[in-house]
Amino acid sequence: MALLSTERVTMRFGGLTAVSRLDVRIEKDEIVGLIGPNGAGKTTAFNVITGMNTPTEGRVLFAGEDITGMARHQIARRGIARTFQNIRLFKEMSVLENVLVGCHLRLHPNLFEATLHLPGYRRRDAEARAFAMDLLREVGLESNADELATSLPYGKQRRLEIVRALATRPSMLLLDEPAAGMNPHESLELMHFIRRIRDQFGLTILLIEHHMQVVMGVCHRIYVLEYGQTIAQGDPAAIQNDPKVIEAYLGAQ
Amino acid sequence: MKPKRTHLYSLAAAVAFAVLLGVADATLDAFSLRVLDLCAIYIVLALSLNLVNGFTGLFSLGHAGFMAVGAYTCALLTMTPEQKEMNFFLEPIAPWLAHVTIPFIPALVVAGLVAAALGFVIAAPALRLRDDYLAIATLGFAEIIRVVLTNAQSITNGALGLKGLPKFAGTWEVWGCAALSVAFMVLLTRSAYGRALKAVRDDEIAAGAMGVNVFRTKVVSFTVSSFMAGVGGALLGHLLTTIDPKMFTFMLTFNILLVVVLGGMASITGSVIASIGVTILMEALRFLDGPLDLGVFQLEARPGLRMVVFSALLMAVVLFRQRGLMGSREFSWEMLSRARLPWRKGGPAGTDGGTHGVA
Ligand SMILES: Nc1ncnc2c1ncn2[C@@H]1O[C@H](COP(=O)(O)OP(=O)(O)O)[C@@H](O)[C@H]1O
Ligand SMILES: [Mg+2]
DSSP: OOSEEEEEEEEEETTEEEEEEEOOEEOTTOEEEEEOSTTSSHHHHHHHHTTSSOOSEEEEEETTEEOTTOOHHHHHHTTEEEOOSSOOOOTTSBHHHHHHHHTHHHHOOOHHHHHTTOHHHHHHHHHHHHHHHHHHHHTTOGGGTTSBGGGSOHHHHHHHHHHHHHTTOOSEEEEESTTTTOOHHHHHHHHHHHHHHHHHHTOEEEEEOSOHHHHHHHOSEEEEEETTEEEEEEOHHHHHTOHHHHHHHHHHO | OOHHHHHHHHHHHHHHHHHHHHHHHHHSOHHHHHHHHHHHHHHHHHHHHHIIIIISOOOOOOHHHHHHHHHHHHHHHHSOHHHHHHHOOSSOOOHHHHTOOOOHHHHHHHHHHHHHHHHHHHHHHHTTSOHHHHHHHHHHHHHHHHHHHHHOHHHHOGGGOEEOOOOOOOHHHHHHHHHHHHHHHHHHHHSHHHHHHHHHHHOHHHHHHTTOOHHHHHHHHHHHHHHHHHHHHHHHHHHHSEEOGGGGSHHHHHHHHHHHHHHOTTOHHHHHHHHHHHHHHHHHGGGGGSOEEOSSSEEOOOTTHHHHHHHHHHHHHHHHOTTTTTTTOOOOHHHHHHHHOTTOTTOOOSOSSTTSOOO
């Protein structure tokens, strides 16, 4: 059974159909790419899966459960985490605090327990802090822990966003253009990083990316969208030689 | 950082402040004492508004409404049957209210709870809105509350208001509440729950994606803030010893907002300092509202001139120092030692962001 699948998911905004009858099936442990020209509906697909948008039609299934139309936090609780194309860090909070918000699900603080710093809460908070610091160390951000998140350089902000998502302990991770703004060397590093966290945290990954080197290098399978339609799917080799894909990309670039 | 040492400092500061209060309570004249107590009430109110506006990022302007509810609840619960009879001469008080009289502190708690209950009820529809829509909705709710209070003659005595409330809000009561509010806010904002509030404020969408129940977090913040506003309103009533619906117009909310913005959104320290500063300045500038003798020429009395000064101050802050006195920074003992000993080796460990609390 697929870990995540969408069944004929359609998302319309007024007269615009951003995503049309999308059918993806992602098996556990896979790294799957979602590519296509700008405006193809990739981010919208993420938004539907993570509860930012309720699809006009169709269903989203995760681990056998219908999660269509659930609130964002309920979907997060079920184990889907994501990053955003336009980085969405908590601006007024430190790097460490950003990651700690990711630990919220496991801390699940209630007002009284947290405010009074009761022992149960204190123990969970200490664990969360240790875990968050471990994650930061993992990606070389531990020396930035007390800095304001938005004071980090762009590349580190992207990494921080991934770490924050990992802190929710997801089983499925959605990455929206993680290599955007990175040079070839950095994107290569990112590719290794994605593989590493997949193995280390037992993740299944769905990835939107424009850097073809990254996509082809790291993905097991790829879906190609254009104007909301799925125009191709298959392994990297097949996609690279698909005439429709070549046309879509040459047309767009 | 040595938590043990800073805790000691904090304890010493608290004791010193309590002693100071005791001296003030015993030596100050009635007027100065009232200003001192007003400072404490403003601290409670500013912190409660800051919780919602500064820490949770909800632009709410309904504070006066919750204060009014708290003030009326507490007054009606503590006045004796005779006092009530004297007040309600136009229309007698509702019989179920005529004979309840409970002590001040429990009444204060009930006042907060009633305001919180109302806040909770209002939160459900209002918090579906955002930004200026939320501001307008909460403003509207506060106005509705005021109109209801004005017209519920047999319960609130309508526009006549309530006079001769027992002056229960003494220095210890109001500063006790202020201290509790500060302690609560420090503990809250440093906890995981406080982090969730700030996450909702900074980015609602990302907070949701991290598993924070955004709507519930907002409702809790709004409800707790209403509780504090209710308590603050009750204290105000029992300090001034008279209340009427006209006291609780938008101007009151504006004053508190002024304090919060001047002090710095999302700074407890800022709210405390600005509460004290604004309250004292407000009294010190009272002469502006009376007739002015400028030597060369005389100005006749212009009530409200005082507020012009504060409005100008607010505009100056908005224009030149948007983040107010403190921004989102907080006082800490480490901050003091950094300021005093810049030559010390090792340097400051962290940033001066909002992560350090009042130590
Ligand atoms: N909330 C929205 N309201 C209206 N139109 C939207 C919204 N979100 C996305 N769109 C539109 O849907 C289309 C697909 O956008 P998007 O999913 O962001 O594309 P991609 O991520 O593939 O570049 C675009 O034409 C975009 O303008
Ligand atoms: Mg996109």
